[in-house]
Amino acid sequence: MPILGLGLHFIVALYFGIHAIRSRQNMYWLMILFMFPLLGSIVYFFAIYLPELRYTRGGRVAKKVIKQLVDPNRELREARQAFDLTPTLDKRLRLAAALMETGAVAEALQHYQEAAQGPFARDPAVLAGLARAQFDNALYAPAATSLQTLFEVQPDSRRQPAPALLHARTLAALGQESARDAFEAALVVASDPEPKCRYADWLSGHDHPADQARASHLYQEIVQDSRHWHSHAKSLNKQWLQQAQAALNQGKSS
Known part of the structure; x- marks a missing residue:
């Protein structure tokens, strides 16, 4: 020993x-x-x-997970206290983001809407948060409008993973066929397998054989890519890998 x-x-x-x-x-x-x-x-x-x-992505995620386990409401509590003390735009956005993280999307939307009423109505951070809050509250048409304004104010945001995927999901929720091109654009800038999985899910709802084949191929790519993920990546992307495997298994049994 x-x-x-x-x-x-x-x-x-x-x-x-x-x-x-x-x-x-x-x-x-x-x-x-x-x-x-x-x-x-x-x-x-x-x-x-x-x-x-502390400065790596993995370190930040680990730190966030530990905080959630030890004191899950700490960030929300501190954000609310800071905003109550001095209600600046930055502190309002911090509070809104904390509310989103805890699932209080209706209250978060109110804060983003308040922020969008003033001189910062076309601020990229305000528009990005507003669009996400609108989407999570099933306000898909307003979310599409907010995203379009964001893309006009900050064209580079079209090539950022989060806004690109949200744009595709919003168009899909509105039943627009242009969601196809938006998902393809989201795949180009994707930093994780979520866009592939969500695009495949959307394609799976179509009866056309080409869409079914494309969806199956995307699911297979996720499974194949997962063989090269390190343990931390597997933990972060567990949801999408499980969805892809379940979809492929369902396709085999049908």
């Missing part, structure tokens, strides 16, 4: 040693890690690894 523990210490030290080399840390860290594997690893974790992790 002591040998096993000692081996584990060296494995951890080796991991941090590789991290030190890749992140171009001072080489004295390697000496510390391998001369004092346990103590060195602990010091390296708190001095270098943990602070750096």
Whole structure:
């Protein structure tokens, strides 16, 4: 057992040693890690690894998950207190975003609508939040209008993953065939499998064989891509992978 523990210490030290080399840390860290594997690893974790992790996407997600587990209403509570103290636009948008995260979409919509009444009515952050809140409240036509204004004010937002996908979903909810082109555009700028899955779901509702085949191909791509995901990506995209697998299994049984 002591040998096993000692081996584990060296494995951890080796991991941090590789991290030190890749992140171009001072080489004295390697000496510390391998001369004092346990103590060195602990010091390296708190001095270098943990602070750096905070700025990665995975670190931000992990931090968010931990906050949700420890105090799920903390962000909403703090956002509401900050807004009550000084009701600025930034603090209103923070509160609205926190309300969206907790599922209070009706109250969130009120804040976005208030923000859109003033001089910041054409502010991209206001329009993006307003469109999302309108969509989540099943106000699809107003959401489409807000998105169109956003694209006029900030043309680059058409090529951003979140607005592009929301645009496609809004057109699909309105029953517009132009949703097809919007979904295709969303796929080009996609950063995760959600657009593929939502597009495939929409195509699956069509009877045309070509649409059915395209949907099946998109589901298959998600499953195939998942074989190359690391564990964190699999955790983040679990919902879309499960939906794709279920859709493919249903297609085989029908």
